[in-house]
Amino acid sequence: MVTSSTTAASDDEGGDELLAFADEGAPASAIPGETRWKVLAIDDDPDFQRSMAFSLRHFASREGGIELLQAYNTAEAAAILARERDIAVLLLDVVMESDDAGLRLVRSVRETMGNAEVRIVLVTGAPGVAPMKDVMAGYDINDYWTKSELSVDRLYTLLVANIRAYQHLTSVSRARRGLQMIVESSNTLVASRTLGEFSSRILREIAQLIGVPPEGMICVEQRGEYDPMPQVQIISAAGRFSPAIDHHLEELGEPAIEAAIRRCLSERGHIALSDCRVLFFPSSLASANYAAYLSTPRPLDDTEEELLRVFTVNIRSGLHNVALVSRLDEMAFQDPLLGIANRNALERSLEDLYNVRCKSGSCPGSCYTPGYVLFLLDIDEFSTVNLTLGFEQGNRQLREVSRRLRAGLSPTLLISRLHDDIFAILGPASEVTEERINHLLGLHGGDGPPQFVSIGSARLDLTQFRGTPADAIVVASLLLKTAKRRGFSQHEDYVPGLETATAERYRLAMALRDALGRDEIRIALQPQVEMATGRLTGAEALARWTLPDGETVSPGLFIPLAEATGLIVTLGERVMRLAARAAVQMAAHGLAGVRVAVNVSTIQFARESLLQDFLRILGEEGASPRQIEIEITESLAMQDTQSIQLRLEAFRAQGFEIAIDDFGTGFSSLSYLRRLPIDRLKIDQAFVAEIGTVPDDCAIADMVIQVARRMGMGVVAEGVETPDQVDWLRHRNCLDAQGYHYGCPMPLEDLLRWQTART
Ligand code: C2E
Ligand code: CA
Numbered sequence: 214m215v216t217s218s219t220t221a222a223s224d225d226e227g228g229d230e231l232l233a234f235a236d237e238g239a240p241a242s243a244i245p246g247e248t249r250w251k252v253l254a255i256d257d258d259p260d261f262q263r264s265m266a267f268s269l270r271h272f273a274s275r276e277g278g279i280e281l282l283q284a285y286n287t288a289e290a291a292a293i294l295a296r297e298r299d300i301a302v303l304l305l306d307v308v309m310e311s312d313d314a315g316l317r318l319v320r321s322v323r324e325t326m327g328n329a330e331v332r333i334v335l336v337t338g339a340p341g342v343a344p345m346k347d348v349m350a351g352y353d354i355n356d357y358w359t360k361s362e363l364s365v366d367r368l369y370t371l372l373v374a375n376i377r378a379y380q381h382l383t384s385v386s387r388a389r390r391g392l393q394m395i396v397e398s399s400n401t402l403v404a405s406r407t408l409g410e411f412s413s414r415i416l417r418e419i420a421q422l423i424g425v426p427p428e429g430m431i432c433v434e435q436r437g438e439y440d441p442m443p444q445v446q447i448i449s450a451a452g453r454f455s456p457a458i459d460h461h462l463e464e465l466g467e468p469a470i471e472a473a474i475r476r477c478l479s480e481r482g483h484i485a486l487s488d489c490r491v492l493f494f495p496s497s498l499a500s501a502n503y504a505a506y507l508s509t510p511r512p513l514d515d516t517e518e519e520l521l522r523v524f525t526v527n528i529r530s531g532l533h534n535v536a537l538v539s540r541l542d543e544m545a546f547q548d549p550l551l552g553i554a555n556r557n558a559l560e561r562s563l564e565d566l567y568n569v570r571c572k573s574g575s576c577p578g579s580c581y582t583p584g585y586v587l588f589l590l591d592i593d594e595f596s597t598v599n600l601t602l603g604f605e606q607g608n609r610q611l612r613e614v615s616r617r618l619r620a621g622l623s624p625t626l627l628i629s630r631l632h633d634d635i636f637a638i639l640g641p642a643s644e645v646t647e648e649r650i651n652h653l654l655g656l657h658g659g660d661g662p663p664q665f666v667s668i669g670s671a672r673l674d675l676t677q678f679r680g681t682p683a684d685a686i687v688v689a690s691l692l693l694k695t696a697k698r699r700g701f702s703q704h705e706d707y708v709p710g711l712e713t714a715t716a717e718r719y720r721l722a723m724a725l726r727d728a729l730g731r732d733e734i735r736i737a738l739q740p741q742v743e744m745a746t747g748r749l750t751g752a753e754a755l756a757r758w759t760l761p762d763g764e765t766v767s768p769g770l771f772i773p774l775a776e777a778t779g780l781i782v783t784l785g786e787r788v789m790r791l792a793a794r795a796a797v798q799m800a801a802h803g804l805a806g807v808r809v810a811v812n813v814s815t816i817q818f819a820r821e822s823l824l825q826d827f828l829r830i831l832g833e834e835g836a837s838p839r840q841i842e843i844e845i846t847e848s849l850a851m852q853d854t855q856s857i858q859l860r861l862e863a864f865r866a867q868g869f870e871i872a873i874d875d876f877g878t879g880f881s882s883l884s885y886l887r888r889l890p891i892d893r894l895k896i897d898q899a900f901v902a903e904i905g906t907v908p909d910d911c912a913i914a915d916m917v918i919q920v921a922r923r924m925g926m927g928v929v930a931e932g933v934e935t936p937d938q939v940d941w942l943r944h945r946n947c948l949d950a951q952g953y954h955y956g957c958p959m960p961l962e963d964l965l966r967w968q969t970a971r972t
């Protein structure tokens with residue numbers, strides 16, 4: 214069986230003459246506490262094992278003592294080898310269960326377990342079964358002895374030699390692993406941005422390097438100009454020292470440790486004591502002198518001392534880099550004029566709020582920690598101040614804004630300057646509101662006289678925002694621009710959904726909003742004509758947008774955009790007002806019976822107040838609902854039966870006429886349509902376009918006409934371009950038409966002239 218140490222081995226001297234170990238001459242017994250090298254003796258001969266234990270019981274050498282492990286077969290040996298990774302020497306009987314059992318074990322030690330360090334000494338009782346030389350070399354077997362040759366002296370000598378060899382090999386491989394770790398840790402250390410982070414990593418890495426628990430501190434020397442004794446501050450701590458972080462060294466209450474660290478700093482060099490190491494880093498590498506203190510619960514060997522030396526040299530440059538990085542950080546993240554955060558810092562904070570999981574962009578909801586807003590503000594007329602009163606006055610204004618914001622807002626909020634006179638505040642929605650900021654700046658009776666007239670501002674609720682941090686700044690800036698364009702003291706709130714539109718679409722939406730504000734949206738009127746007589750029965754009002762440079766934007770582009778951004782409500786009201794004016798004017802020109810058709814989109818229709826808003830506008834323009842027809846799409850008409858029916862009836866009751874636009878595309882249920890109060894169906898242009906090209910296949914246009922007639926509704930064919938189409942439609946009893954054949958959409962004056970020219 215296996216004993217755990219030589220002293221526990223049998224006292225029986227045994228009778229094996231092959232191992233007639235002499236007791237005298239054996240060196241003094243092992244010193245307690247010294248290194249004990251594990252030696253595993255593998256032999257199926259109990260007498261041999263007994264003598265071995267007896268002979269080694271007093272083994273001692275400069276290298277340390279021995280702990281003898283014993284195994285009686287290869288299975289036992291394998292189990293011990295797997296459990297004890299630090300066995301220095303194997304004393305192995307080649308012949309055991311089988312002739313090659315010993316060699317098979319050697320192969321599994323070297324190849325399967327990958328243990329290249331353990332020294333192997335082969336022993337055999339029978340001379341002449343020496344293994345081949347190449348087998349010995351191949352498995353790095355160092356010694357081969359017959360039992361008869363093994364005297365105690367020789368056993369001692371060969372153990373000492375093999376233990377030395379093992380010691381050497383393991384320190385080489387430990388050094389290699391250590392150096393590898395140094396390289397790797399230098400890489401992670403370089404990634405540290407702050408000294409605190411760097412320091413705590415250093416402690417962890419050193420401890421790992423020499424295989425001791427991380428127990429230590431990094432201290433920095435703070436030398437005041439007239440201080441006789443420098444203050445020493447603990448900037449990082451690990452293990453039992455953790456609570457000491459940010460404290461002064463003397464508060465630690467450990468005079469011995471304090472003395473060691475102070476000595477290191479005053480002697481400007483490393484200190485090695487029995488229970489600790491203190492490493493020195495001079496201020497030439499950083500902004501001050503540093504000392505790294507590490508507890509070492511056991512003595513370090515030469516390899517470990519060497520690794521520490523290499524490590525300190527290596528991290529010195531890291532320390533230098535960190536000092537540089539923190540200085541660069543300051544420069545990169547601070548506004549030099551105001552000393553507050555800059556745009557980079559804002560981006561970094563937004564990134565922190567931005568959920569990493571959402572960086573793929575596939576996340577349907579908001580990606581930010583909920584509850585935060587991004588608030589932008591811009592001093593009105595700042596450039597005028599700069600120009601007329603000079604930059605110094607401008608800077609004074611900027612400093613005043615910064616001061617008031619910092620004084621009034623919680624220090625946990627991020628106050629930054631984006632550029633020029635634009636400030637950004639990132640913080641909780643409850644704390645960052647328009648009223649609050651205005652108040653802080655003394656604009657609404659806050660403290661002190663106002664230093665400036667007013668600000669423009671924008672507020673982006675990140676809880677509702679779907680874009681990236683960079684998008685957030687862009688969108689907030691665009692909102693701010695929009696506010697500024699409206700004049701002084703203007704504020705814009707974020708409308709959800711904006712960021713899903715591309716930046717171009719967003720710009721266009723903002724331009725549309727401005728265009729609406731400046732009444733740049735007009736209407737064109739397209740005549741609707743009774744084909745049989747050529748009489749003008751109606752005119753569809755179509756929105757037109759001409760940019761200041763004369764370029765027109767297609768309704769196919771801006772209508773969907775207006776719908777997506779909610780601007781369609783304002784736009785729809787604008788069109789209704791212009792349609793009402795047109796109706797009044799036409800009546801004044803003898804065209805009293807001509808209805809003006811106005812398109813109403815689903816979003817407008819969803820608003821409870823739509824009817825009231827339209828009635829108000831008509832009233833203001835002196836028009837009557839009887840002069841107006843509203844066009845709704847087939848898909849809207851087919852939505853929620855009950856409520857649509859009621860709403861349409863309400864419109865109808867006020868005198869509006871109702872047309873279904875683009876009819877034929879939605880495959881409406883006819884029985885349902887019958888229940889709606891509808892005056893007219895407009896045959897979608899696509900079906901009209903078929904007329905004449907596919908002579909016998911105009912089934913849909915034909916069907917729409919028949920359905921409408923059977924239900925007592927009027928029919929207007931849209932997009933009528935050719936005389937053939939007119940002929941075909943008239944033949945089918947379709948009464949009215951609208952299209953280029955009769956007239957394009959045109960301004961009211963043109964329509965009036967068009968009408969005069971025909972009569
Ligand atoms: P829509 O209601 O179907 O309007 C008819 C469209 O067909 C108009 O395009 C008109 O210019 C065009 N059109 C008229 N006659 C002919 C023709 O003979 N041949 C061809 N190929 N096209 C013809 P427009 O003005 O570009 O308007 C496009 C759409 O924009 C409209 O389709 C309507 O859905 C929407 N829209 C325009 N103004 C408004 C508005 O004020 N409010 C709402 N909600 N939508 C509007
Ligand atoms: Ca229409």
Ligand code: CA
Pocket residue numbers: 874875895897898931
């Ligand atoms: Ca249409």
